[in-house]
Amino acid sequence: MLCVGVVAAAGPEPFTTPANLSHYKPGDVIYTRKAAPPPLEKHAILADAVYQLLFRSSDSNNESIAAVTTLVIPKQPEVVRPLNSKGPPSHTILSYQAAQDSVSLACSSSSLWGRNDSDSTTSSEGETAQVIGWALYRGVYLVLPDWQGPHSSYGVGRLAGKVVLDSLRAVEHFQKLNGSQVLMYGASGGGHATAWASTMAASYAPELKVVGASFGGAPLDQEQLIRSANDGPFSLYSAASLLGLATQYPEVQAAVNKTKGPKEAAHLRMLTTPAACTNTSIADFGSIDVLSLFQGGSPLGNHNVQRALGRETLLPDRAAGFNIAVPRFPRYIFHSLLDEVAPHNDTLAYVKDQCKRGGDIVLDTYKGRGWPGLGNHSAARYGVWSLPLGALGFFLHGEKFGVPCGEGPPGFEEV
Template structure:
């Protein structure tokens, strides 16, 4: 299991290899963003009166009696959230409550690097597809309730990290408003690694303005790609085994920002074929389809400096987003991580300067895959102390 998760995490560090050079000079005759095959389960669909509800309101719920957590009660909640343009959407979280309460609540954001709706946590938790399922056992063993949101949203907009933060916060609201779970005003922690850390970090940075009423006591994230665009620039136009993930970011971001990233104006014939090939794929298939390809093979060069495109990527880069978490933070990063350590340190330093207590641990010698386990153990202890009211540590300078 550890080797499998390590492999997945190393792959996830290439999330932006093709994401920045996506514009061109000549349009092609295609029909705009390619969305995933529609979810066949009607539970996921927004009701017609979505506009009558507020962010975090539970729209629909169902009990999941067949689940892999003995003694736990599991629900799935459809709730009102907000997309990147401020419009209402319906999103899903899976809520796991381990026996009688009361319980603190932890929102756990997996590193979902996919474009197909079947890859979402609400499916993968039950069909064996979620590689991080074992991490949930650590949280449940503490007696904590756990919410696992489908933070890529209703179109699997991989790369839209701010969207993921909003869905995470509204998922927490939904869990606390869902009376049968008995969570009420339970104290809240958040945790995520890699792609899941992007959603977690944005949830923390957005919370003071987007969901200030939530009783969040702290959060933990690791291996955070705080600026995927810079990662793309560093990779350059060379064959890369993780090119597919960067290409998938472009596809996912186009779904969320169709006006800012019109890939029809950028893709070569090979690029159109690749977009169609992976439009409904989970991470393994995306990596396999894209391995060894290059930006120049799939994209025409052109107006990659367009301010609208740059603005969309900046809106989803924690390094640039001006919001600052106002609750204690634990962050960890491998000393040899393929995701740039210096960018993560700089972002954490900005939070420190704003008064946020930050404990930043560098795992010596660890890369993106091997850093998760030692940091995750510390993250659980860190959240336990926050729930207990222990003053937060900080190594801010």
């Protein structure tokens, strides 16, 4: 039997969640503490201070939870007035959802913050360093929420979206930044969180002034992710999705607990350890048929599990009993044609539906021309950052790419 759990954060001492958590409103700041500066000197000199905030949010069942976010304050905050805007100039906040490939709290942004090594999401060679630099050089407030929540619920979009949006509320309250322009960015699992936060923004946190989002390699449907990644080099994602969903859906928990034996349970439990967030975690987990580890065959055949999966999708033909909103702000979506984890056809279906209903999307498809590996899932995290990040600058200043919804950026050949 496998009992899904999480390992305490390996970084700073964990915050203590108050007993009266439900008395707080979503986005209320509960505790704060100062944190280490950005790990690279070229970024540290541009940061005035770094804080970590414990704030109130809600899980996928609308139960109160406490989550953590990391706030990097620029030394010289920029004030921007968008083009064709009659409103006053304002500051900018970028919410960056860093990819996390495990169900261990040791892999959260707050736990890994301040490290500069090959095991950290803040590695000098990694995506996070690029995003930190982009924000601080422009005087933008940078926010890194632990979007998987207190139980490291990988793949649960309904929870991730709320945590991201409540993190922004908390930062606005803490720094008196109400009315700031908000941008969002993420790739892979972080792209999944960004996609859900974008979808939920207007209904869940309408007071936030979101002006644009950029995300890529996003698994838009958890069942498709589980099936696509299974029994291949990215089978870790299949396991992480099942374990993450189990933290929020008792019906998935019941199915996942029924492993064939101790050996199978131990293999899945690898993802709950601090070692699961190293750069070698995918190789360590191996290429295995995750769906064969359970008694009675694949959990995906369980109708109760299917009901939960129907709540964790952004594809209109798979959504169970809810409508998928169309964000009012522009989005830049980048995706690899041969993505092994998040099928490109899912992204095409999502974009087609969003465009049909009035969305504003630039779709940048990586085809792998001239750069081996750029056509697969790894490109979402280790590929071309300049255009997805550059798009945020366009959105911030109220500019448009000038292409029909669903087409690629003008003047650039797909790579």
